[in-house]
Amino acid sequence: MKRSKLVLVGNGMAGVRTLEELLKLAPDLYDITVYGAEPHGNYNRILLSPVLAGEMKLPEIMLNDVDWYKQNGITLHTGRKIVRIDRVRRRVVADDGAEERYDRLLLATGSTPVMLPIPGHDLPGVLAYRDIADTETMIAASARGGRAVVIGAGLLGLEAANGLKARGMDVTVVHLAPWIMERQLDRSAADMLQASLEARGLKFLLERQTVELVRGTKKSDGRVAAVRFADGSEIPADLVVMAIGIRPNTALAEAAGLHCNRGIVVNDTMQTYDPRIYAVGECVAHRGVAYGLVAPLFEQGKVAANHLAEFGIARYAGSAISTKLKVTGIDVFSAGDFMGGPDDDEIVLADKRGGVYKKLVLRDNRIVGAVLYGDTVDSGWYFQLMKEKKCVGPLRDKLMLGQSHGGAGHEGRNRAAELPDDFEVCGCNGIRKITIVKAIKEKGLFTLEEVRRHTKASSSCGSCTGLVEQILASAVGGAYQPVAAEKKPICGCTDYTHEEVRKAVKDNRLLSIPEAMRFLEWRTPTGCASCRPALNYYLLCAWPKEYKDDAQSRFINERAHANIQKDGSYSVVPRMYGGVTTPAELKRIAEVAEKYAVPTVKVTGGQRIDLLGVKKEDLPAIWADLAMPSGYAYSKGLRTVKTCVGSEWCRFGVQDSTGLGIDLERDLERLWTPHKTKLAVSGCPRNCAEAAIKDVGVIGVDSGWEIYVAGNGGIKTEVAQFLCKVKTREEVLEVAGAFIQLYREEARYLDRTVHWVARVGLDTVKQRVVEDGEGRRALYARMKEALSVEKDPWAERAAGFDAAEFRPMRFHSRDCVSGESSDERLAENLSA
Amino acid sequence: MSDWLKICPLEDIPRLGAKVVKGVGNADIAVFRNAEDEVFAVDDRCPHKGGPLSQGIVFDRRVACPLHGMTVHLDTGHAQAPDEGCTHKYRVRVDKGVVFLNLG
Numbered sequence: 001m002k003r004s005k006l007v008l009v010g011n012g013m014a015g016v017r018t019l020e021e022l023l024k025l026a027p028d029l030y031d032i033t034v035y036g037a038e039p040h041g042n043y044n045r046i047l048l049s050p051v052l053a054g055e056m057k058l059p060e061i062m063l064n065d066v067d068w069y070k071q072n073g074i075t076l077h078t079g080r081k082i083v084r085i086d087r088v089r090r091r092v093v094a095d096d097g098a099e100e101r102y103d104r105l106l107l108a109t110g111s112t113p114v115m116l117p118i119p120g121h122d123l124p125g126v127l128a129y130r131d132i133a134d135t136e137t138m139i140a141a142s143a144r145g146g147r148a149v150v151i152g153a154g155l156l157g158l159e160a161a162n163g164l165k166a167r168g169m170d171v172t173v174v175h176l177a178p179w180i181m182e183r184q185l186d187r188s189a190a191d192m193l194q195a196s197l198e199a200r201g202l203k204f205l206l207e208r209q210t211v212e213l214v215r216g217t218k219k220s221d222g223r224v225a226a227v228r229f230a231d232g233s234e235i236p237a238d239l240v241v242m243a244i245g246i247r248p249n250t251a252l253a254e255a256a257g258l259h260c261n262r263g264i265v266v267n268d269t270m271q272t273y274d275p276r277i278y279a280v281g282e283c284v285a286h287r288g289v290a291y292g293l294v295a296p297l298f299e300q301g302k303v304a305a306n307h308l309a310e311f312g313i314a315r316y317a318g319s320a321i322s323t324k325l326k327v328t329g330i331d332v333f334s335a336g337d338f339m340g341g342p343d344d345d346e347i348v349l350a351d352k353r354g355g356v357y358k359k360l361v362l363r364d365n366r367i368v369g370a371v372l373y374g375d376t377v378d379s380g381w382y383f384q385l386m387k388e389k390k391c392v393g394p395l396r397d398k399l400m401l402g403q404s405h406g407g408a409g410h411e412g413r414n415r416a417a418e419l420p421d422d423f424e425v426c427g428c429n430g431i432r433k434i435t436i437v438k439a440i441k442e443k444g445l446f447t448l449e450e451v452r453r454h455t456k457a458s459s460s461c462g463s464c465t466g467l468v469e470q471i472l473a474s475a476v477g478g479a480y481q482p483v484a485a486e487k488k489p490i491c492g493c494t495d496y497t498h499e500e501v502r503k504a505v506k507d508n509r510l511l512s513i514p515e516a517m518r519f520l521e522w523r524t525p526t527g528c529a530s531c532r533p534a535l536n537y538y539l540l541c542a543w544p545k546e547y548k549d550d551a552q553s554r555f556i557n558e559r560a561h562a563n564i565q566k567d568g569s570y571s572v573v574p575r576m577y578g579g580v581t582t583p584a585e586l587k588r589i590a591e592v593a594e595k596y597a598v599p600t601v602k603v604t605g606g607q608r609i610d611l612l613g614v615k616k617e618d619l620p621a622i623w624a625d626l627a628m629p630s631g632y633a634y635s636k637g638l639r640t641v642k643t644c645v646g647s648e649w650c651r652f653g654v655q656d657s658t659g660l661g662i663d664l665e666r667d668l669e670r671l672w673t674p675h676k677t678k679l680a681v682s683g684c685p686r687n688c689a690e691a692a693i694k695d696v697g698v699i700g701v702d703s704g705w706e707i708y709v710a711g712n713g714g715i716k717t718e719v720a721q722f723l724c725k726v727k728t729r730e731e732v733l734e735v736a737g738a739f740i741q742l743y744r745e746e747a748r749y750l751d752r753t754v755h756w757v758a759r760v761g762l763d764t765v766k767q768r769v770v771e772d773g774e775g776r777r778a779l780y781a782r783m784k785e786a787l788s789v790e791k792d793p794w795a796e797r798a799a800g801f802d803a804a805e806f807r808p809m810r811f812h813s814r815d816c817v818s819g820e821s822s823d824e825r826l827a828e829n830l831s832a
Numbered sequence: 833m834s835d836w837l838k839i840c841p842l843e844d845i846p847r848l849g850a851k852v853v854k855g856v857g858n859a860d861i862a863v864f865r866n867a868e869d870e871v872f873a874v875d876d877r878c879p880h881k882g883g884p885l886s887q888g889i890v891f892d893r894r895v896a897c898p899l900h901g902m903t904v905h906l907d908t909g910h911a912q913a914p915d916e917g918c919t920h921k922y923r924v925r926v927d928k929g930v931v932f933l934n935l936g
Contacts, residue, residue: 454914460900526848526867529889529896529903552848556887556898564898568884809840811855 003031004103006308007092009082009252011036013045014281014297015108016064021305023072025523029309032074033100035092038131039079041065044444046294046476048135049156049327052163058132063444085256087274104276104308107253107264111246111282111292116151120213125224126240129160138241142167146238149173149227151210153180155325157243161202162327164239172203172235174210174227176244184323184334188350189357189373193325193332196355205235213240248283248290263290268315270304278304286316293321298446306495313495313521320387322379324473333379336369336386337361344368349400358400365393377416378402380473381466391761403466416470425467428460433471440475448472461715491530493522498534498748505535505542513539513550527553534749537636540672541744544786551805557634560805561793562619565612570619572611573633574626574794575669578643578661578681579607585628592625604633606640606678617806624798629669636750637672638679638740641665642690646683646700655700657683660729664698667733668740670790671783674747674756677740692720695743695753696736701725705732709739709765710757718754721762724770738769738779744786745779836925836932839863842871845931850886850895852876857935861922862886864906866893872906873924873933879904879917 006022008015011034019032036042042064050056069076077094084093091099113128115121125141127134142148142164150161153175165171173180179190194204209230216225228234248263259265259273263285270278270286280300282292291297296319306314322335340346340361349358354374360382361369367386372379381403385392392399419425421434439445439454448469452459458468489495496504501520510516513535517527527535532553539547551559562570574589589609593601599613608631614622623630632639643661647653661681671677680691681698691697693713697720699706704727711720723739726732742765747756757765768775797806837856845851845865853861853873860876862885870893876886883899893907903912909921923934 524892526891528891528894529901532889532891552846552890555889560887564884564887566881566883566899568882568887804844804846808852808854808860809844811837811853 004029005101006030006032006104006106007100007102008032008034008106008108009092010108010110010281010283011038011040011042011076011078012108012110012281013042013063013294014110014301015106016042017298018106018108018280018301018304018308019072019074021302022308025305025311026309030104032072034069034074034076035080035082035094035100036076036078037081038133040132041068041076041078043132045131048129048132049159049163052135052138052160053166053327054163060441082252085252085277087256087277090276102276104278106304106308107272107277107279107283108281109249109252109283111248111290113242114245114247115242116210116244118210118212120215120224121242123213123215123224124222125238126213126242128242129156130246138164138239139167141239142169144238145169147172147236148239148241149235149237150241150243151175151227152243152245153177153204153206154183154243154245155181155323157241158197158325159327160241160243162197162200164241165200165202169239170203171201172205172237173197174205174208174229176207176209178207180204180206181325181332181334184338184371185332185373186339186359186371188348189332189334189359189371192352192355192357192373193330196330197327205229213237246282246292248285250283253279253283261285261288268303268317269307269312270300270316271307278308280304287318289318291319291321293323295319296321311495311523320383322383324376324379331372331374331376333372333376334370335379335383336367338369338371340369347396347400360399362392362396365391365396367392377470380469388759390759394762416467416474425471426455426457426460426464429456431455431457436468436471437475440472445472446476490534491528493524493527493531494520496520498538501535502538502542505538509543511539511543511546512548513553537672537674537749541786544789551802558636560616560619561630561634561797562614562616563634567613568616569613570616571633572614572619572622572626573604573608573631574628575631575665576608576628577665578641578658580643580658580662581609588626588628592622595625596622604640606631606633607642608633608640617808620797620800620803620806623794626794628794629792630794632670635672636675638665638668638670638677640678641668642678642680642694644682644684644688646681650683652686653683653700654702655683655705657681657689657698657700660698660700660705660732661689663729664733664736667737668783668787670792671740671744671787672790673740673744674749675752677743677753679736693717694720696720696739698732698736703727705729707732707735707739710753710762712752712754714752721757723762723766734776734780735769737783738776739765741779741783741786742768744783835934835936837935839931839933842869842926842929842931845871848890850888850890852884852886853933856933857922860884860886861933863924863931863933864890864895866890866906869926871924871926871931873922874904874906874909875920877919878902879911879919880915885919 041062044061044063047061081095082092083095091101093099113130127137148164148169148171150157150173153173161171161173179187180194181190210227211230212228213224214226214228216223224240226234227237250260250264253264254260264272264279264283265285266272266279270280272279281297299319300316303314303316325332345362347360356374359371360367366389370382419433423433425431425433436455436457443454445451458465490498504520510519516535536550536553556564562572593611596618598611602610604610641661641664643658646657647655677695679696680689680694682689682691683700687699691699693711697708697711706725707723708720709723712718743753848867850862850864861873862876864872876884878885878897880902883897885895885897887898888895894903894905896903902915909919911917925932
């Protein structure tokens with residue numbers, strides 16, 4: 001079949017990123033041709049500042065060299081400008097008159113620096129700061145030394161000034177506003193930044209309006225020699241850099257009759273008014289906004305690629321943006337509405353001498369803006385909270401202290417920039433910081449997903465995710481955009497989120513994985529190891545009676561009802577309700593351990609006994625001999641209810657914790673949940689059952705029971721939060737069961753209760769489980785309904801169910817002799 | 833050919849699943865069946881840390897190792913990029929609903 005023709009105008013970061021995304025989705029759909037006005041491949045424009053400052057070299061900032069285009073079958077024309085679009089004949093015309101036909105056209109023409117239209121703006125020695133050529137010109141000019149004047153103290157202006165200063169020039173920054181970076185910083189942060197730049201030798205002239213660039217006498221060959229201001233004063237200049245802003249390049253689009261309004265106007269699919277023409281990047285106006293930072297442009301690229309690939313499901317809804325200044329040794333971060341309004345709350349930390357300033361703007365207990373100066377290690381965290389519109393009410397008093405004080409445990413370590421190179425970031429995979437930084441630089445990684453794929457860091461338990469994100473943010477600067485979890489698709493097989501999938505399963509009565517995949521237009525025929533277990537859980541949770549569990553979509557532990565070990569053997573943990581056993585049970589366990597030569601017998605943290613090193617094929621027989629129910633120690637489900645001795649024996653006990661623990665475990669056993677679920681019951685506030693770090697922890701007090709939820713003793717150590725106090729056992733069962741059912745119905749697959757409650761807020765949970773009595777009873781009833789169809793898996797398998805799963809095909813050495821292949825041997829194997 | 837060893841009827845291997853064949857090669861061999869009834873055979877050892885691939889989740893023409901999740905392409909035995917490594921692959925075919933394995 002003849003392939004369609006896609007032409008990209010503009011060989012920059014936004015356009016080429018779109019092509020990369022497109023090639024991932026539909027590698028063979030198009031013949032692709034790229035026109036770029038610059039004579040290079042695609043480079044990282046953000047890193048021009050480090051190049052100017054002499055900290056990086058040009059080859060280091062190339063993203064796609066000429067070979068990349070070749071390898072992907074893309075025709076690249078560098079140094080050639082498209083001057084006209086003939087929309088009727090669907091052709092673009094280059095500056096040398098050559099024409100190129102297109103079926104789809106992608107405009108990524110970027111932007112141009114704004115030049116003040118004042119006398120002298122076109123003198124030699126006056127330039128803008130935009131591309132490699134500008135950078136090279138500045139480097140060459142700085143080699144002659146002298147005085148540079150930078151007009152505009154925005155992000156780019158300051159980076160240019162810093163670079164020129166680093167190259168030995170005497171630099172003055174001229175700015176119209178009363179403080180520098182006024183679009184990104186409040187006055188306090190700006191003053192501190194200015195002071196620290198002045199300490200490096202930069203000079204500032206604020207509230208100065210430039211009216212003329214003065215031509216020098218013949219000694220300077222007619223080059224620029226001075227800058228004159230509205231008040232008549234003048235300062236000498238050998239080089240003038242204008243950095244007052246950028247303007248979207250829309251001339252080409254406008255001439256072709258495409259609707260433009262401070263950018264090429266596009267809809268949420270990045271389509272222009274001509275349906276064959278898409279546009280991305282700085283040249284675009286989306287919902288009235290033109291973005292000049294790279295992260296939103298990448299998001300646009302992803303959406304455009306989705307539509308070019310004819311998937312037709314992605315939408316761009318605008319981006320929250322954040323800014324970081326790339327001046328070595330100075331950390332500035334800004335995001336959102338950092339000035340705030342009269343009704344907003346401000347939390348401010350200001351340490352002028354120490355050089356630290358932090359301001360968070362809160363509206364209805366949600367972060368809407370942030371300015372950080374001097375200490376920006378928590379910028380990623382604040383930005384994430386802001387983008388997710390997360391309620392920070394419970395965190396308010398600790399918010400300013402940063403993420404490391406917001407929670408204990410491994411996740412707390414987070415001074416990414418200060419960590420030594422050989423610091424082990426990912427404890428699961430043994431990945432050091434230097435390995436991650438090198439991979440980011442050498443392979444041009446931009447996203448957490450890419451870092452995971454290439455280095456394995458943060459791909460196992462995920463507890464170092466925050467740290468990896470910070471390393472990424474410090475290595476790629478403003479190009480890093482954390483993905484808002486709300487919009488995160490389940491996996492690469494779909495663009496739908498967990499919530500959207502759940503809703504579709506419920507609303508459309510989807511009753512099998514293939515049906516769900518068809519309905520939701522999964523990209524892959526059989527999903528992957530991430531989405532299939534999630535789908536299986538969502539279907540089971542939504543339709544406990546109708547859905548037939550798909551064993552092949554469960555992890556091996558839940559398929560085999562035992563925990564796989566590093567050597568491929570399994571472990572067996574029978575249930576001991578509330579941690580209570582009997583001499584008869586212990587004898588049976590001991591006999592089984594001897595009979596099957598179990599190498600290790602261990603007491604678990606959940607108060608039961610683990611038989612380790614069991615062969616898979618022995619499992620059904622062991623279960624038969626044990627005659628005990630499965631402990632579900634392998635499950636994303638109800639594990640154990642840990643108990644202390646309680647009032648039956650303990651001299652301090654005020655409640656029968658053991659008895660309640662047993663009741664709870666009997667009430668909830670065999671329940672599947674989004675992740676593992678652990679409970680504990682203590683008989684007095686001494687809390688010997690460690691109920692404060694469980695998903696549901698119950699503590700007996702003289703007058704009844706206190707119920708705590710969303711604790712965690714693992715990856716993210718988190719103390720459980722008080723949910724309510726009740727008087728009777730029956731009430732504990734109902735509240736605990738309703739809480740777990742709500743977690744089952746609303747958490748994402750693989751969310752622990754701690755993650756889920758942190759997201760939805762304890763107040764919501766309280767309302768649904770404690771205050772709304774009718775709702776609580778309904779939740780509890782649905783939990784019971786789900787359990788009504790669950791049978792003990794070990795008893796079933798001991799009786800022969802699913803026997804094939806456990807039986808390998810065993811051949812004897814004589815079978816292997818090559819030669820005749822008789823039906824007799826086949827028969828023998830089949831009966832083995 | 834004489835080198836082909838009869839293994840089992842195709843139906844004995846679950847769709848999107850695998851069976852372990854013991855005692856024919858030097859080590860266990862995993863025989864997989866995907867959604868389209870294609871059959872693949874590789875050593876039952878993940879190139880990462882030796883995990884039993886037969887126990888993993890099968891999708892497309894791939895399997896995710898049950899120990900640490902490395903994905904292995906069943907048609908080549910190679911780990912999915914950017915991972916590196918390779919597990920030995922065997923020829924396998926289905927004839928009249930019966931699976932044959934070639935150790936050669």
